Amino acid sequence: MRAVTWHGRNDVRVERVSDPSILNPRDAILKVTATAICGSDLHLYHGFIPTMREGDILGHEFMGEVVEAGPGLDGNGGRDGIHVGDRVVVGFPIACGRCWHCEREEYSLCDNSNPNAWMAEELYGHSGAGLYGYSHLMGGYAGGQAEYVRVPFADVGCLKVPAEVDDLAVLFLSDILPTGWQAAEVCEIQPDDVVAVWGCGPVGQFVIRSAKLLGAGRVIAIDRFPERLTLARKGGADTLDYEDEESLLAALRDETAGRGPDACIDAVGLEAHGHGVLAIYDRVKHAVRLETDRPTALRQAIQACRKGGTVSIPGVYGGLVDKFPLGAAFSKGLRIRMGQTHVQRYMPALLETILAGEIDPAEIVTHRLPLDEAPNGYATFAEKEDGCVKVVLTP
């Protein structure tokens, strides 16, 4: 089959590789019908996530048709079985559904899906769930930017989707729609709340739409790319171009009459841009790998947030940050929520939201390419050329 493989910094290729096969009883094999490049894939592309190996197959946003099902997928434990012919979308965390965390619907913290848990334990103290196509630290699983993909624990990871719904309408249930939703939900938004969102990329767009659906009084979206700010306004947000502001923090104080936003959501993560001395400091340290993450957006979110407010972090961070304003967070009594998304918790309800027409995930797609064009897709997305917000690949 053909698959998108990682070969180093800014080097992804489409190669012929062997087909996946059933390795465990609860595995399924999918024929992929649509797969997307995630903003977090760009962290791999740029070489900022450790433990990638040459030849790793990328991709954690995908859907398709089940073409092979393991013997453990006939249905048990109250779950429907997974069968050949099912059309499914797959959540990016690989979760057993039976451990202490999965019982609490904390699927991204699954105890039983990372074959390389010892690596994560050495770095983080404990291991979260295995992830598709996202480094050997996260399990080393082959990803779904391919013609076929193996889905472990398919009875937990797969959501069946109606035949009449287009791929683009449901593909993002795999990651970025639930990620945006969780990031907003953990803020416990109240009707008059002001929610500020850093980053109007794909996750930021779904944070905006989720915050509105959850009843936010006002959403202020922050970015610098006109097409992304336009899309944010389409989603119901007011917008701030941070390059137009002498001080973003002053602008947010002004917008909230001095209180600060009730919730500040960092949908940027470890490759934040910015300006000023601190941003330059981060870029230099990041470039020479003396700092793994550039927390510009996170610092601003903490500084901007109102006293007693919530800072939510759906953006990916992988290691160590410098100049983290812990004193500000402490003195303002902030609540900080973060983590990989418990995708499977949200998929069924969000599917209903899509079917009811309350959210249209397809509106963020700017580029549809054949799988063979994946290297161009990565480059275009990474450079934000051609108005690129989201790339979907068709095998």
Next chain:
Amino acid sequence: MVQCMGLTGRIGKGLAAAGAVAAGTMIARRWVGAEGAPARIDAVVTIRKPRAEVWAFLQDPGNHSAVVPGLTLSPAGERWRARFRPPGDLPEIEWEIETLQAVEPERLVLSSIPGSDFDATAVTRLEEAPGGGTELRVEFEIHPPQRTVAVAARGLEPVTERALAQVLRRIKHLLEAGEIPTTDGQPAGAGRANGAGASTR
């Protein structure tokens, strides 16, 4: 009270973990020096299953090969014979094991027969975890062979502790999820052993 249970007694977790640490002991034997002090390693895991179920799992010799690749067990009179083929070019080793104490479903003490290639004692404890489940603890005391440098044996402790922890993790995987997560045999691109294989679809 310590009692010898023999073949009808219990084997248990310590036996499985023995395979993992046996590899470390084999390496230790290659050091030459004075008689060494015992090395002690331990690991613990919480399993979301009742103690009786964990205990029963540990009694099935077939489960031991699953959690310690290369380890096979067979009855040998009142004892058990363990065979372990370490990865790499190290030779296969064998040793016999007797059960010194078995208190179902709480405590199991196993020991290799004096003079074995692999000379160790394992204490396995099963305690109820807060909120349900079982805390499974295994402590090994490994006696380095004669003329092995004690320092070398102690130097292996982090390696063997990781191996032991991995064994306990596999037990947890099997009991909770019904399978051990793996990527062995999955496709990969050029430059990897399993890359660029034949396409059948």
